[in-house]
Amino acid sequence: MEANRAPVFNHASFIWSAADILRGTFKQHQYGDVILPFTVLAxxxxxxxxxxxxVLAAVDxxxxxxxxxxxYLRRKAGHEYSFFNRSRHDLQSLQGDADNLEENLRDYVNAFSPNVRDIFEQYKIEDTIVDLARHDLLLQVLQHFAKVDLHPKAVSNEQMGHIFEELIRRFAEASNETAGEHFTPREVIELMVTLLVAGDQDLGKDHVVRSVYxxxxxxxxxxxxxxxxxxxHNTTAQVNLLGQEITEDLALSEREPQGLDGLTEAGMAKVRERERSAKSExxxxxxxxxxxxxxxxRYKVDKIESLLAEVAADDNLRAIAGANSRADFAHAPGLQMVTEDAVWQVEDSSNAVLKELQGMPWERLREMLLECGLYERLRYTV
Structure with a gap:
């Protein structure tokens, strides 16, 4: 544990040393307004x-x-994340055009996918960029953050969480606030989570789905x-993470938030039929x-039937459906990946049904497939 904390402390100390650049221009309590969003950006x-x-080639x-x-990005670019950036710049290349740095950096931030842009909007990073540029500090700050290696191979998700919490602690100290208002110590979190899962008798069940809010x-x-x-505790478990945060400058999860839809679906109707629905239905x-x-x-039905068959052939989804209620299965993280991969197996701009499915929001696509009997097929088809 101590060995793990050393690189965390070193990274956090180096990142926070950006305060030396800001000192004299920004007040102490404003350091975090610059350092936190630039840490996320790095x-x-x-x-x-x-x-x-x-990814750039795929989104062209x-x-x-x-x-x-x-x-589409998984298949075309081998990109496994739920966010991306379509700018040709990165933190290194941005330094090469100091005269247009402010404009290019703002364009780079705005080139992120909407789920990440929302984070930076909460941080008001564009205002920060303007302030830094006005005081001729933008290039220095960018160069500072470009020096730190925050790649997952160098800094794990857990370490990144510790680094961010250490930065928040320093931010709280600089602001004369209590650090506990901004984060909960990991030791306390470990205890709370242990108590949370200890009473779950079904947690050991294969392919169980659990939502944590x-x-x-x-x-x-x-x-x-x-x-x-x-x-x-259970390597086959599917975990759906849900969260919200009232303090805007902390509203960043180490893992992508999954949204809040579905929490009220526990009372969904029980399975009404095991047989394939009649064609008219x-x-x-x-x-x-x-x-x-x-x-x-008939053509539309054939395409949906083919998609249902493709998704229902996945052994892992079949096991998850067999171990969970319809409501829990609907929020199994693996369901979206398997379904969208099946939808994007073929590209044919002349196929109106396929084009419609590829452009359909995930929540609506999931609703359609479940309504057409996907859960029942997975659970009861041998």
Whole structure:
């Protein structure tokens, strides 16, 4: 544990030394407003580096602001993350054009996918960039953060969480605030999570799905520890992490938030049928989602049937469906990946149904497949 803390402390100390650049221009309590968002930026820049060029090639045909499906990036670029950046710049290349640094850095931040842009909007990073540029400090700050290696191979997710918490502690001290207002010590988190999972009698069941919700998520430490502890107890468990944070400058989880939809779905109706639905019922269900397409109903049904069969052939999903209720299965993290990979197996711009499915938001696609009997197929088809 002590060996693990040493690199954490060294990274945090180096990052916080950016205060030496800010001193005299910014007040002490403002240091965190610069250091925290730039730490996040440096981490994301390092995480995306290995697949950056492949992602740029893959998104070349998409319009600015157009949704780029995760499954498409997985298949085209080998990109496994739920976020990306479509700028050709990175923290290193930005330093090469000092005269246009402010504009280029703002463009770089705005080139992130919407889920990451939201984080930087909470940090008000564009205002920070303008302030740094006005005081001729932007290049110095950027060079400082470009020196630290925050790639996951050098700094694990757990270590990154510790680094961020140490930075928050220093930020709290500089602001004359109590650090406990901003984060919970890891020892306390470990105890709370242990108590949380200790009473779950079904946690050892194969492929069980559990949702963990933290209404004061902060840096996401509680969620990540819960995820690790549940999976250490049961390696086949599927964990859905949910969180929110009222303190905007801390609203960053170590792992991607999954959203808050579905928490009220525990009362969903029980399975009503095990047999395949009659053709007329399938047509009605499919047209609920694809009714606007000027395509023969039988063709639409055939395409959805093919997709259902493709997804239902996944052995891991079958095991998850067999071990969980329909409501829990709907939020199994693996379901989205398998489904979107199946949808994006073929690219055919002339296929109206396929094009509609590829552009459909995940929540609506999931709802359609479940309504058309995906859960029942996985659970009862041999």
């Amino acid at each position: 981490r994301l820049d390092a995480v995306l580096a290995p697949t950056k060029q492949a 045909g998409f319009e600015a602001g157009e949704r780029v499906p995760e499954a 933290d209404p004061t998520a902060g840096t996401g430490g509680m969620l990540s520890v819960a995820d690790d502890k549940i999976k250490a 399938i047509v009605e269900k499919v047209n609920k989602y694809l009714g606007d397409l000027d395509v023969d109903d």
